[in-house]
Amino acid sequence: MDPFLAESMGINTDDLLIAKPDSAENLLCVVDTLTKSGSVDVIVVDSVAALVPQIELDTSGVVTKRDVQSQIMTQALRKIHYSLCRSQTLIIFLNQVRFKQVMFEVKSGQDHRRMEEVTCGGNALKFYAAIRLRMIRTGLHKTGDKATGLGVCVEVVKNKLGPAKKKAELEIQFGQGICHKSEVLDLACEYGLIRKEGSIYFIEGMAFGDKQAAQKYLADNDGILKKLVTDLRTQLFASESDNGRCVAV
DSSP: OHHHHHHHOOOOGGGGOOOOSSHHHHHHHHHHHHHHHHHOEEEEEOGGGOOOOOOHOOSSSSOOOSSSHHHHHHHHHHHHEEEHSSSEEEEEEEOOOEEEEEEEEETSOOEEEEEEEETEEEEEHHOSSSSEEEEEEEEEEEEEEEEEEEEEEEEEEESSSSSSEEEEEEEETTTTTOOOOHHHHHHHHHTSSEETTTTTEETTTESSSSSHHHHHHHHHHHHHHHHHHHHHHHHHHHHHHHTTOOOOO
8 A cells, every 4th residue: 555645545544444354254253343443433344355265375276165255245244333333443345247148038938147236145144234335447647648537326226324326526637646636616606606608617706728727727726616615515515415416526
């Protein structure tokens, strides 16, 4: 991990603890212990797909027993969920999706196969999670010939605390993390806080020829950016609270 990169994305590395247990069982045991202790506010497991069961580490060849990882996750999450209900800790599990072939039979009697999306570690994490977010890459952002970031779509596929099936379009800048300046600029134009004519943006009496120039101005003028965020939150929370629009300003 590059601590300078983490700091540039807003992470306080002075209060950051990094643990690298040698197996899936030990890692999940660390998560349960930290949750019980209440000594940390947020725990991030990166990632479930990379958790290696101890039996795989002890075996020189390929392990033929299936669903070992799923069994470990099911047993561990029961304990972690019990500890979590008695603490104020937030646990974030990062995971990856895979595709597997599923065979099914149609009326003609012929067998057909299709690709079905599955998540690593079985279904236990899906059941225990209070909120599940699905992130999909939508495109590559460039400034000139240089790639500067990614566009992503985040969908709430499960939410025990509110409505699901909501989406948000976000931009991730390389070396900086999620770029909220881009969303602030788009929403400010939508709600009339910034005037846009064609590709020209008018902010505080100044004209900017493209979106990158307007974003750079907001990045260099933190006071103007904060004022736009405050005004947007006032309008959004007043007008969009009933229909559950998902935003990240």
